[in-house]
Amino acid sequence: MSLRSQIFLIITLACIALSGCGESIEPNEPQGFIQTKGSDTMVNAVQMVAEEFMKEYPHIFVAVTGGGSGVGIASLINKTCDVASASREIKPKEIEMALKRGVNPKEFVVAYDGVAVIVNKNNPINELTIDDLHRIFTGKTTNWKEFGGKDMPIVTLSREVSSGTHMYIKEEVIQLGGKDSKAEFSPGTLLLTSSQAIVEEVTGNEAAIGYLGMGYLSDRTKALRIGRGQGFYAPDVEDVLKKTYPLSRPLFMYTNGEPQGITRLLIDFIVGPTGQRQFKEAGFVPVGATVAQQQQ
Amino acid sequence: MPNNSSESIASHAEPRRSEAGMLASVTRWRRKIGEPIIELCIRLSGILVVVFVFLIFLFLLRDSLSLFRQYPLRRFLFGTAWLPISEPPQFGVVPLLLGSIYVTLGAIVICVPLGVGSAMFIAEVAPKHLKNVLKSLVEILASIPSVVLGFLGIIWLAPVLRNTFHLSTGMCGLTGSLLLAFMALPTIISISEDALISVPRTYREAAFGLGATRWQTLWRIVLPSASSGILAAVMLGIGRVVGETMVVLMVTGNAPVIPRSLLQPLRTLTATIAGEMGETVGGSDHYYALFAVGLVLFAITFTINLVADLFLRRARK
Structure with a gap:
């Protein structure tokens, strides 16, 4: 590219960037820029909400970035984002780091998610307990016939360690909720980079078992009914909302301190009817009106 | 750009010189100043590449060594988990x-x-x-x-x-x-x-x-x-x-x-x-x-x- 065309390009870009400035904005109309970062599980839903939000408030621009729950919380601590989304709760260690840097994380529950455990459609197994899952994912049980299935070795699939869902399964299934447990995913567990890769492998492999957010469920795979204690429950809206489905979890958003101004507007919009409708469309369970009211 | 300015300087200084003389002065200018500049640029890019590789290596080394302050090198190199x-x-x-x-x-x-x-x-x-x-x-x-x-x-x-x-x-x-x-x-x-x-x-x-x-x-x-x-x-x-x-x-x-x-x-x-x-x-x-x-x-x-x-x-x- 010649120097002249480079200069031309820069001037053009500058014109485009500045062109918005000429418009007259009502002095009372909210305007600004909000950066949200975090959970890959939630990124599609947050993007949908942000688009609706920008229709409602055309002078506020909301940027939505994924990267993983840990990335979102890390950038909130580094003050490089205004709102962090996370599919897991902030860790005490992270709160400590945040306070040290003058950031006071405030938590909002914006939706509920059931982590679904999926197997191939030809797998005769329909339900497993949390204990069974623990034995499968830690490698204590390695053949489907022990659960009454076909005689074939179990192939366990997991997400990469940057995933909030990985952390959730590690705490709830591998460590069975005990933080001091030394249990680990069996070393032979395949760590796949995306929920979609898990869907592909389970679709083609009769021996595979994997987990993902209920937003990724489709009729290409079979979601198991999961039990803890009595009864088995499917990962559907009702059982996630009632928390009878054992792998139900809230999805969070974090802000620095009590949100003010346009950030407040965004949070209110997300827990409001339009935002919740978008989360529902993305396959998640909206927070009930009562919970939303508690947060107001 | 530098060429143009040199031509104009030359023509200002000696307005009645023939075209051939001007050309000669431009050529001379190129040989005396232009070429060393270009040579310098090329040499600089060569040196920069070496510097970049070296810096990348230093950066890697510095951040890796920070691990071994908290985690023993032996367990990193021979650890099986x-x-x-x-x-x-x-x-x-x-x-x-x-x-x-x-x-x-x-x-x-x-x-x-x-x-x-x-x-x-x-x-x-x-x-x-x-x-x-x-x-x-x-x-x-x-x-x-x-x-x-x-x-x-x-x-x-x-x-x-x-x-x-x-x-x-x-x-x-x-x-x-x-x-x-x-x-x-x-x-x-x-x-x-x-x-x-x-x-x-x-x-x-x-x-x-x-x-x-x-x-x-x-x-x-x-x-x-x-x-x-x-x-x-x-x-x-x-x-x-x-x-x-x-x-x-x-x-x-x-x-x-x-x-x-x-x-x-x-x-x-x-x-x-x-x-x-x-x-x-x-x-x-x-x-x-x-x-x-x-x-x-x-x-x-x-x-x-x-x-x-x-x-x-x-x-x-």
């Missing part, structure tokens, strides 16, 4: 190193005979028109993005391998090796071919003159003469395989287990860095551990490239 987010975390590089070595060896076994064979065919046997077609096909092979190969691997190759070898999953080392072999082929073919072509004509003529057949000439005379160049091609191909990330991240299953065969899932050094870097908080042990993994990788590729360079230099002599 890679559990970065456990309490306490374990950063044993052995499973990752072995994963990389297995996948690379598998790819070499596949791509070296295939690559050198193709190069021999293209350089010595194929008729001219076929040669041109083949050469451009090799170039096209080189231009396939690795993520596309990875995608084909997940959708097509992994299920095929699973059914062929009756595996529990197709996401294994062999899938990675096969795809990586494809990625290294263009490098190996084009450099080996260059090496074969640069064997002097007189060698061949002498061999034919002594009554050797075409095969005998190719196998006993041309190939040994080109061996240094071919070895360099192989080493560069290996360098490419060791450092490749996307394909292995997508198809090898990434299980941090000590591999016993190529038919089981494994995790490579590169996939570990790519898969985990997103979540680490800057300055944490995990962050430094990934830099240490990067240092190990850097050491491997540096050695391979150095060896390849030595062979290439010998080939040129």
Whole structure:
């Protein structure tokens, strides 16, 4: 590219960037820029909400970035984002780091998610307990016939360690909720980079078992009914909302301190009817009106 | 720009000079000032490249060494478990190193005979028109993005391998090796071919003159003469395989287990860095551990490239 065309390009870009400035904005109309970062599980839903939000408030621009729950919380601590989304709760260690840097994380529950455990459609197994899952994912049980299935070795699939869902399964299934447990995913567990890769492998492999957010469920795979204690429950809206489905979890958003101004507007919009409708469309369970009211 | 200004200065100073004189002054100016400036720029870019490599190395070294202040080097180098987010975390590089070595060896076994064979065919046997077609096909092979190969691997190759070898999953080392072999082929073919072509004509003529057949000439005379160049091609191909990330991240299953065969899932050094870097908080042990993994990788590729360079230099002599 010649120097002249480079200069031309820069001037053009500058014109485009500045062109918005000429418009007259009502002095009372909210305007600004909000950066949200975090959970890959939630990124599609947050993007949908942000688009609706920008229709409602055309002078506020909301940027939505994924990267993983840990990335979102890390950038909130580094003050490089205004709102962090996370599919897991902030860790005490992270709160400590945040306070040290003058950031006071405030938590909002914006939706509920059931982590679904999926197997191939030809797998005769329909339900497993949390204990069974623990034995499968830690490698204590390695053949489907022990659960009454076909005689074939179990192939366990997991997400990469940057995933909030990985952390959730590690705490709830591998460590069975005990933080001091030394249990680990069996070393032979395949760590796949995306929920979609898990869907592909389970679709083609009769021996595979994997987990993902209920937003990724489709009729290409079979979601198991999961039990803890009595009864088995499917990962559907009702059982996630009632928390009878054992792998139900809230999805969070974090802000620095009590949100003010346009950030407040965004949070209110997300827990409001339009935002919740978008989360529902993305396959998640909206927070009930009562919970939303508690947060107001 | 500088040229214009010099012309105007020259014409201002001596307004009545002939055009030829002006031209001469411009040429003189170019020789006296222009050329040294250009030379300086070129020299500067050369030095900058060296500085960049050096800085990258320093940066890697600094951040990796930060790990060893908190985590013993011995446990990093000989540890057999890679559990970065456990309490306490374990950063044993052995499973990752072995994963990389297995996948690379598998790819070499596949791509070296295939690559050198193709190069021999293209350089010595194929008729001219076929040669041109083949050469451009090799170039096209080189231009396939690795993520596309990875995608084909997940959708097509992994299920095929699973059914062929009756595996529990197709996401294994062999899938990675096969795809990586494809990625290294263009490098190996084009450099080996260059090496074969640069064997002097007189060698061949002498061999034919002594009554050797075409095969005998190719196998006993041309190939040994080109061996240094071919070895360099192989080493560069290996360098490419060791450092490749996307394909292995997508198809090898990434299980941090000590591999016993190529038919089981494994995790490579590169996939570990790519898969985990997103979540680490800057300055944490995990962050430094990934830099240490990067240092190990850097050491491997540096050695391979150095060896390849030595062979290439010998080939040129």
